[in-house]
Amino acid sequence: xxxxxxxxxxxxFITGVGITxxxxxxxxxxxxxxxxxxxxxxVMQRPGRQKKTSFIGAEIPSFSFPEHFSKRVLRTASFSGxxxxxxxxEAWDGANLDSxxxxxxxxxxxxxxxxxxxxxxxxxxxxxxxxxxxxTYGISFMDSDLCGLCTEQFGIKGFAYTVGGASASGQVAxxxxxxxxxxxxVDICIAMGALxxxxxxxCQALRSLGAMGTDRYAMEPAMACRPFDKNRDGFIYGESxxxxxxxxxxxxxxxxxxxxxxISGWAIGMDGNRNPNPSCEGEVGVIKKAxxxxxxxAQEIDYINPHGTGSVIGDEIEIKAIQxxxxxxxxxxxxxxxxxxxxxxxxxxxxxxxxxQMKESRLHPTRNLEExxxxxxxxxxxxxxxxxxxxxxxxxxxxxxINTAICLQNMx
Amino acid sequence: MFYMTCLLSGRHVFSGKNIVPERMAGSxxxxxxxxxxxxxxxxxNKKDILELIIRHIYEVIPELEGQLIxxxxxxxxxxxxxVDRAEIVAMAMDSLSLQIPRVELFGAKNIGELVDVLYExxxxx
Numbered sequence: 001x002x003x004x005x006x007x008x009x010x011x012x013f014i015t016g017v018g019i020t021x022x023x024x025x026x027x028x029x030x031x032x033x034x035x036x037x038x039x040x041x042x043v044m045q046r047p048g049r050q051k052k053t054s055f056i057g058a059e060i061p062s063f064s065f066p067e068h069f070s071k072r073v074l075r076t077a078s079f080s081g082x083x084x085x086x087x088x089x090e091a092w093d094g095a096n097l098d099s100x101x102x103x104x105x106x107x108x109x110x111x112x113x114x115x116x117x118x119x120x121x122x123x124x125x126x127x128x129x130x131x132x133x134x135x136t137y138g139i140s141f142m143d144s145d146l147c148g149l150c151t152e153q154f155g156i157k158g159f160a161y162t163v164g165g166a167s168a169s170g171q172v173a174x175x176x177x178x179x180x181x182x183x184x185x186v187d188i189c190i191a192m193g194a195l196x197x198x199x200x201x202x203c204q205a206l207r208s209l210g211a212m213g214t215d216r217y218a219m220e221p222a223m224a225c226r227p228f229d230k231n232r233d234g235f236i237y238g239e240s241x242x243x244x245x246x247x248x249x250x251x252x253x254x255x256x257x258x259x260x261x262x263i264s265g266w267a268i269g270m271d272g273n274r275n276p277n278p279s280c281e282g283e284v285g286v287i288k289k290a291x292x293x294x295x296x297x298a299q300e301i302d303y304i305n306p307h308g309t310g311s312v313i314g315d316e317i318e319i320k321a322i323q324x325x326x327x328x329x330x331x332x333x334x335x336x337x338x339x340x341x342x343x344x345x346x347x348x349x350x351x352x353x354x355x356x357q358m359k360e361s362r363l364h365p366t367r368n369l370e371e372x373x374x375x376x377x378x379x380x381x382x383x384x385x386x387x388x389x390x391x392x393x394x395x396x397x398x399x400x401x402i403n404t405a406i407c408l409q410n411m412x
Numbered sequence: 413m414f415y416m417t418c419l420l421s422g423r424h425v426f427s428g429k430n431i432v433p434e435r436m437a438g439s440x441x442x443x444x445x446x447x448x449x450x451x452x453x454x455x456x457n458k459k460d461i462l463e464l465i466i467r468h469i470y471e472v473i474p475e476l477e478g479q480l481i482x483x484x485x486x487x488x489x490x491x492x493x494x495v496d497r498a499e500i501v502a503m504a505m506d507s508l509s510l511q512i513p514r515v516e517l518f519g520a521k522n523i524g525e526l527v528d529v530l531y532e533x534x535x536x537x
Contacts, residue, residue, distance in 0.1 A: 071474035072496065131513075132506045135498035 002268040003289050009182045013252045013259035013411075016095025016245030017352045018087040020195075021339050022058035022238050026090055031356045034364040035384050039338050041221045041236060048117040051200040056213065056221045058238035058340040069153065076136040078118040080195045080241075081149045084109070087241045088150050091190060095245035095257055102157040106180050106189040107150055110173030111344025112164030114143050117197040146194055158186040162194075165268075166398025167307070169193060170242065170347025171406060175266050177246040187251040193348025195241040203237070211235060211276055211311060211399075226368035227308040227334035228315050228379070235309035238340015242348035244355075260355040262409040264391070265294030271401030278314050282403045283321035287393065290405035291325075296391055298326040301407075303363065303387065305354045305394040308334035309341050314397065319374045331387060333380035337367035347396040351406060358389040358410050388412075455534050456508065462527045468503040469523075472496050483524030501526070508534045 017027055022040040024030035032038075040058040049055060065074060065082070066089055074082060092098075097105065119141060126133045139145055147160035159180075165172035170193025177189035198206075206212035213234035217224035225236035252259055267289035271282040291298060304327060306318055322328065335353040342349050357363050363385045372379055392408045456464070462483055469487070470477045473496060481490065487497050501517060504526075512533050520526040 072472060075472070075474070076495075076499070129506070131511070132502060135502055136495060139495065 001285055001289055003266070003293060004182075007293050007295070011249035012178050012181055012263045013247050013249055014244050014261050014263065014351075014355060014408075015247045015252050015257045015259050016091040016097070017260060017355060018089065018091030018094065018243040019240070019349065019352050020060060020063070020083050020087045021240035021342070021349065022060050023339055025060070025063055025086075027352070027356060031360060034335070034338055034353060034356070035360070035362060037338055037365040037367050037382070037384075039222060039225070039367060040238070041225055041340065043221060044237075046117070048121050048199045049203065053200055053203070054215070054218055055200065055203040055207075056217065056224045056236055058236070060239045073149065073152070076134075076140060077149050078115040078140055078145070078197065080114045080118075080197045081140070081146050083195045083241045084146045084192060085149055085153050087243045088154060088190065088192065091243040091245050092154055095188070095247070096255070097154075097188065097245065100188060102155045104158055104187040105156050106158040106177065106186040107147060107156050107160040107192070108173045108176045108180070108189060109143070109146050109150075109160070109162045109192045109194050110165070110169035110171070110348060111194040111196055112143055112162060112169070114146065114194050114196050114344060115140070116202055117199045120199045120201065143194075158189075165402045165404070166400055167309070167341070167343050168347055168396035168398035168402045168404045169344040170342075170349065171351070171394070171396040171404040172268065172347065172402070174244060174246065174348060174351055174406060175268060175404065178263055178266060181246055181248045188245060188247045190243055190245055191348060192243040193241065193342065193345035195239055195345055196343040197239075198237065198343070207234070209276060212237065213310065223368060225310055225337055225340055226370075227310040227337050227366070228319070228373055229369050230371040230373055232310040232315065233312060235311055235336065235341040238336070238342055240339055240342035240345045240349045242345055242352045244348060244351060259411050261358060262411055263406065264296065264409040265290040265292070265407035267293065267405050269403045271403070273401035275401070276399045278317040278397055279401060279403070280317050280321050280324065282401060283318060283395070283397065284324050286403045286405040287321060287325045287327070287395070290393070290407050294391070294407040294409070296407065299329070300391045301327055301330045301393050303354070303357070303389045303392040304330045304332045305335060305350050305392065306332055307346075307395045307397045309336055316373060318395070318397070319377060322377070323374075327393070328376055329378060330393070331363055331378050331380055331385065333363055333366040334369070335364070337369065338364065347404065350396070351394050351408070354389075354392045354394050354408055358392065358408070361386060361388045363387050456531075458527050458531050461504075461508070461530050461534075462523070464507055465500065465504050465523060465527060465530075468500045468507070471503070472499050481523070483527060484522055486522045504530055510534060
């Protein structure tokens with residue numbers, strides 16, 4: 001288990017958020033779509049997503065760039081890179097970072113193999129004339145190009161790197177950023193869950209693996225994504241990217257920025273298992289460790305944002321872990337029932353969904369939860385619920401036996 | 413990138429006749445452009461190669477669109493960095509369906525000289 005042995009660490013706040021997703025660009029639109037359960041699922045249309053197939057997912061509608069973004073940079077930036085820049089702009093502006101010493105700002109990008117669709121399209125275009133492949137491919141094939149694009153656009157001079165943790169990447173990035181500010185490497189660190197731009201290759205393999213949903217709902221795409229429902233049969237992909245500004249309390253207070261929440265605890269733990277199957281023991285381990293770090297009891301958690309993908313085994317094990325941790329009283333909904341599964345982005349996007357619900361004092365509905373797999377859980381069903389979150393718990397799990405948990409405390 | 417830096421280095425001469433290209437729709441450029449005008453196997457003349465390169469310059473550096481570009485201009489002085497220059501040359505080779513190693517384009521000091529060397533290579537291709 002990976003956590004801070006010395007739990008008397010400096011307080012850390014989240015002072016800015018940025019979100020780009022299929023259901024809304026920017027926190028206002030995103031919040032409103034979440035609260036109304038407004039989804040964007042359909043047969044995916046983006047080039048490279050289908051090959052005589054009809055994979056269901058949610059895709060970001062066209063979006064525009066701020067005027068000051070360089071067109072020559074955008075021309076060769078991948079879709080993941082473009083979305084990263086737009087998303088970071090919102091978080092950057094929200095936390096008012098323009099006046100900050102850029103050498104005291106860091107960036108951790110969660111996700112690996114982010115730009116698969118760009119790569120496949122490049123191979124298809126140049127397979128018969130490889131010697132003419134675009135020179136910029138030499139830069140853009142690396143995930144760290146997202147670091148290059150973002151640090152150039154925003155003048156970040158502290159550090160920037162990518163971290164990978166499969167579907168937990170977004171939370172791994174947040175946890176890395178927390179430590180970077182707690183240990184004083186930087187004062188402010190942005191954590192991003194980057195958009196994982198998958199192709200029909202990944203869709204097919206994930207489906208064959210039993211992780212991604214089948215063709216069962218091909219005729220009714222809106223029904224396909226149904227975490228924690230008895231009739232679920234796998235996750236449904238949804239394009240998204242999230243960025244949070246993580247800042248030591250002293251810095252936030254000095255700058256007089258209003259925090260969204262305090263990050264009160266976290267933990268990462270591995271199952272020692274390369275495969276996609278989850279482990280109840282591993283999930284219980286990180287939940288308990290994060291609560292211990294936050295110095296709160298299970299009873300004090302009043303909202304859980306679960307991993308909840310709609311995976312047949314994953315959902316079941318997660319509910320069992322929540323019950324084992326005496327958390328059945330806490331409200332639970334499934335953000336992925338509305339957004340779809342953003343893979344590398346999910347961990348960050350769901351921390352943001354938690355913060356926005358905290359701010360609204362309202363919990364978003366869970367779509368398609370017609371027959372919950374467990375009746376003793378405090379589900380938020382088809383309607384949103386008014387609720388003041390005091391302490392929230394956000395969970396992520398990923399292939400390769402990675403489990404992460406983050407506790408967020410409302411500052412109201 | 414080193415050879416690309418060498419490729420377009422050298423003295424700039426601010427003279428000669430200006431060749432004013434039609435304003436092209438930068439990013440809308442189609443790779444089939446040359447094929448639409450020229451018959452299969454037919455070689456492009458220098459004027460059209462210049463126009464082609466200028467289109468690629470506008471595509472790579474959209475900020476230059478509408479600005480006059482002359483054959484005596486040097487890419488560096490138009491604001492093209494080493495990556496931009498490599499892209500422009502690769503696009504031109506692609507449009508001309510050149511099969512030659514890029515090192516053979518070494519030595520051009522300005523856009524006009526790049527046109528010359530591309531013309532020679534496409535003639536002998």
